Amino acid sequence: GENVGLHLPTLSVQEGDNSIINCAYSNSASDYFIWYKQESGKGPQFIIDIRSNMDKRQGQRVTVLLNKTVKHLSLQIAATQPGDSAVYFCAETLPNDYKLSFGAGTTVTVRA
Amino acid sequence: EAGVTQFPSHSVIEKGQTVTLRCDPISGHDNLYWYRRVMGKEIKFLLHFVKESKQDESGMPNNRFLAERTGGTYSTLKVQPAELEDSGVYFCASSQKRGYNSPLHFGNGTRLTVT
Numbered sequence: 001g002e003n004v005g006l007h008l009p010t011l012s013v014q015e016g017d018n019s020i021i022n023c024a025y026s027n028s029a030s031d032y033f034i035w036y037k038q039e040s041g042k043g044p045q046f047i048i049d050i051r052s053n054m055d056k057r058q059g060q061r062v063t064v065l066l067n068k069t070v071k072h073l074s075l076q077i078a079a080t081q082p083g084d085s086a087v088y089f090c091a092e093t094l095p096n097d098y099k100l101s102f103g104a105g106t107t108v109t110v111r112a
Numbered sequence: 113e114a115g116v117t118q119f120p121s122h123s124v125i126e127k128g129q130t131v132t133l134r135c136d137p138i139s140g141h142d143n144l145y146w147y148r149r150v151m152g153k154e155i156k157f158l159l160h161f162v163k164e165s166k167q168d169e170s171g172m173p174n175n176r177f178l179a180e181r182t183g184g185t186y187s188t189l190k191v192q193p194a195e196l197e198d199s200g201v202y203f204c205a206s207s208q209k210r211g212y213n214s215p216l217h218f219g220n221g222t223r224l225t226v227t
Contacts, residue, residue: 032212034215036218041220042220042221043116043203043205043218043219043220043221044155044203044218045218046215046216046217049212049215051212089155098210098211099145099157099160099168099171100147100155100157100216101157102147102154102155102156103154104153104154105154
């Protein structure tokens with residue numbers, strides 16, 4: 001499942017497929033980016049982060065890609081599982097600020 | 113370790129009433145943040161404490177909101193008097209340091225409904 005290049009508020013993906021969630025960030029001066037996962041009734045949970053001097057970072061089943069040229073951030077989830085159903089937020093911060101500016105969020109629904 | 117805890121989890125009050133939200137950060141975390149998400153929109157920053165001092169309160173919407181962190185431990189956020197547009201989910205977060213290797217840990221939020 002993928003919302004190619006654009007931020008869409010919802011994404012439906014088949015269990016086992018890969019998911020790609022896109023985010024367009026607002027400030028070209030931002031130098032630190034984070035992806036959060038928010039499950040129903042819970043607060044945002046840190047998934048993975050990336051600094052502006054990198055263009056790719058991998059975690060467990062997740063990969064974050066950063067394209068500073070077009071101010072675009074994406075989160076790739078490999079082999080999506082039912083437990084991955086949640087709202088995913090990207091967030092950015094300015095240098096020496098660390099105050100998070102969140103995107104609108106993408107609701108991911110995993111189909112069995 | 114215990115996570116960030118917030119109380120209450122839900123609050124329903126009438127317009128004009130007062131509500132106080134509480135946040136207990138992770139023990140030892142000097143940095144405490146308040147955020148809120150209104151009507152399914154983006155999560156917005158409200159303010160930031162370092163220990164008991166307000167470091168940045170640029171996100172506080174107006175003077176009906178008052179945040180305190182006496183003693184540098186738990187924090188309260190009071191809304192007085194509450195208005196309909198204050199409805200939303202209020203999140204508290206804490207971090208040990210400020211910086212790239214010290215991500216924010218969020219509580220489960222307080223869902224505030226003003227009727």
